[in-house]
Amino acid sequence: MMKQKSFLLLGALGLLALIVFAPSCKPEPQPPDVKGDLEDIPYDPQPYELQIPQGFPPMDIPADNPMTVEGIELGRFLFYDSLLSLDYTVSCASCHLQAGGFTDNKAVSDGVMGLQGTRSAMAVMNLGFVTAGLFWDGRAATLEDQALQPVENPVEMANTWEVVEERLRQHPDYPAMFRKAFGISDSKEITRDLVVKAIAQFERTMITANSKFDRKFLYNDPTVEFTDSEYRGFEMFFDFPGSALPDAQCFHCHNAPLFGNNDFFNNGIEEVTTLNDFPDPGRGAITGKTFDNGKFRAPTLRNLVFTAPYMHDGRFETLEEVIDQYSDHVHFADNLDE
Numbered sequence: 001m002m003k004q005k006s007f008l009l010l011g012a013l014g015l016l017a018l019i020v021f022a023p024s025c026k027p028e029p030q031p032p033d034v035k036g037d038l039e040d041i042p043y044d045p046q047p048y049e050l051q052i053p054q055g056f057p058p059m060d061i062p063a064d065n066p067m068t069v070e071g072i073e074l075g076r077f078l079f080y081d082s083l084l085s086l087d088y089t090v091s092c093a094s095c096h097l098q099a100g101g102f103t104d105n106k107a108v109s110d111g112v113m114g115l116q117g118t119r120s121a122m123a124v125m126n127l128g129f130v131t132a133g134l135f136w137d138g139r140a141a142t143l144e145d146q147a148l149q150p151v152e153n154p155v156e157m158a159n160t161w162e163v164v165e166e167r168l169r170q171h172p173d174y175p176a177m178f179r180k181a182f183g184i185s186d187s188k189e190i191t192r193d194l195v196v197k198a199i200a201q202f203e204r205t206m207i208t209a210n211s212k213f214d215r216k217f218l219y220n221d222p223t224v225e226f227t228d229s230e231y232r233g234f235e236m237f238f239d240f241p242g243s244a245l246p247d248a249q250c251f252h253c254h255n256a257p258l259f260g261n262n263d264f265f266n267n268g269i270e271e272v273t274t275l276n277d278f279p280d281p282g283r284g285a286i287t288g289k290t291f292d293n294g295k296f297r298a299p300t301l302r303n304l305v306f307t308a309p310y311m312h313d314g315r316f317e318t319l320e321e322v323i324d325q326y327s328d329h330v331h332f333a334d335n336l337d338e
Contacts, residue, residue, distance in 0.1 A: 036185030041176050043183040045070050048201075053209035055218040055257045059128045065144065065197045067204065070181040075202030077177065078195060083167050084150075085157035086112050092150070092199065095121040101306035102206065107314025111156040118155075118280065120314040122299055123307050128204035132262035136296045136312045139286045143200035148192065161192040168195070208302050209257070218257060248326070253298040253337070260300035265337040268330035269311060270294055275334055280313065291335050 045068040082091040095109045096102040109121040140146035150156040175187035216224040236248040264283040284293035310316045
């Protein structure tokens with residue numbers, strides 16, 4: 001009798017085991033296939049072929065940020081949108097106006113809430129050809145890095161990237177534009193990395209190469225003629241051998257065809273006793289080298305008739321003042337470039 005009861009008990013336990021453990025033999029449940037909120041929007045980016053002007057150097061396009069029609073369009077919208085700033089009052093274009101040669105024609109740039117920077121806004125034309133650091137002090141290695149910084153600069157946009165990202169995710173138009181440009185499947189995937197990539201793509205299209213100089217010397221247009229005054233300036237600017245005119249030495253820092261330079265210079269506009277006395281250390285603040293104090297990037301001279309005032313602090317209102325400075329008022333320092 002006891003054996004029978006034991007057998008029945010074991011059978012019951014076995015049945016219980018089957019009941020309890022059978023579910024564990026089934027496949028693990030899979031999470032539901034959650035569809036991103038942007039996946040119904042087609043993603044078919046069209047490559048953009050950048051036209052490099054004759055005589056210009058090649059432009060280095062990052063492998064992780066190829067140029068597309070959709071990316072450039074998104075970057076253009078972002079460039080002109082004050083949504084990036086804390087109080088919705090400042091966009092990239094606020095300091096880089098097309099009518100001002102993509103500068104703001106102010107000695108120093110204005111930021112949110114009436115705040116002012118300490119340097120003049122540089123022109124953004126032809127920046128895609130710069131290979132040795134952007135901004136006056138060269139602190140940004142790439143256009144992507146350059147586009148990253150103004151948002152969190154306390155005297156420019158004074159915002160945070162977390163706020164900007166959320167604004168873009170909640171925007172009625174931007175999520176679809178990011179989808180078309182970068183193939184994201186959900187608006188949550190909008191990040192600062194994609195924002196600056198789009199702006200950099202747009203900035204790489206800002207190429208200027210249609211001046212009178214270009215038409216005559218790069219494109220050999222026989223219909224373009226220089227005036228006598230223009231020829232004299234041309235000879236002095238480039239220090240023509242055998243010319244009876246004085247050497248202005250301009251081309252040492254402002255090389256054709258970009259008429260800028262991938263280096264940094266002390267151009268003698270500050271009177272200092274030692275290299276530690278410059279009011280703005282410029283490149284020296286980035287490299288930590290005293291010999292770099294007071295050095296700044298040589299900006300492009302293209303469209304300079306539209307980009308006054310001049311120098312890193314906008315101290316000169318006219319080109320005549322600039323020429324007078326270099327002719328008669330250069331201040332010596334141990335790191336003066338000549």
